[in-house]
Amino acid sequence: MPEIKIASLSKFFVVLLLEDKPISGYDIMKELEQKIGVPPSPGQVYPFLKELKDHKYVKLSSSGPRDKQVYLLTDEGKKFAERLSSRFDSIIELAIKPKLDKCVECRCEIYKGGVRVKINGKALDFCCNSCAEHYAGKFLKHP
Numbered sequence: 001m002p003e004i005k006i007a008s009l010s011k012f013f014v015v016l017l018l019e020d021k022p023i024s025g026y027d028i029m030k031e032l033e034q035k036i037g038v039p040p041s042p043g044q045v046y047p048f049l050k051e052l053k054d055h056k057y058v059k060l061s062s063s064g065p066r067d068k069q070v071y072l073l074t075d076e077g078k079k080f081a082e083r084l085s086s087r088f089d090s091i092i093e094l095a096i097k098p099k100l101d102k103c104v105e106c107r108c109e110i111y112k113g114g115v116r117v118k119i120n121g122k123a124l125d126f127c128c129n130s131c132a133e134h135y136a137g138k139f140l141k142h143p
């Protein structure tokens with residue numbers, strides 16, 4: 001059987017959710033809505049779950065007092081999720097890399113919460129105050 005093609009972020013989220021814990025179709029829909037902000041269409045989620053099931057990546061099992069049907073990843077499904085995650089990791093890296101600032105002083109990447117300081121009229125980004133002070137110290141003339 002050819003590999004399942006994941007062309008949408010919501011499908012990727014479904015796999016992430018399944019990787020986390022056994023979960024019902026209904027809870028998948030709820031979590032997706034929370035994460036993406038719009039209600040997913042059942043016409044997208046359920047056929048995808050069926051596709052995963054046809055590939056034997058998930059199986060249905062019942063849990064809880066009301067015998068709720070939950071999907072859980074099989075060993076094959078876990079491998080599939082790993083392949084998918086590593087592929088998405090590189091996509092995400094490609095997507096965020098150009099937006100990352102590097103600390104002018106230590107060259108580390110600043111994801112968030114950096115310090116922006118104006119030195120000689122130029123706004124420069126640093127990872128932390130001590131880098132900013134250290135860098136500025138090289139430029140500021142001591143009286």
Ligand SMILES: [Zn+2]
Pocket residue numbers: 103104105106107108126127128131
């Ligand atoms: Zn730094």
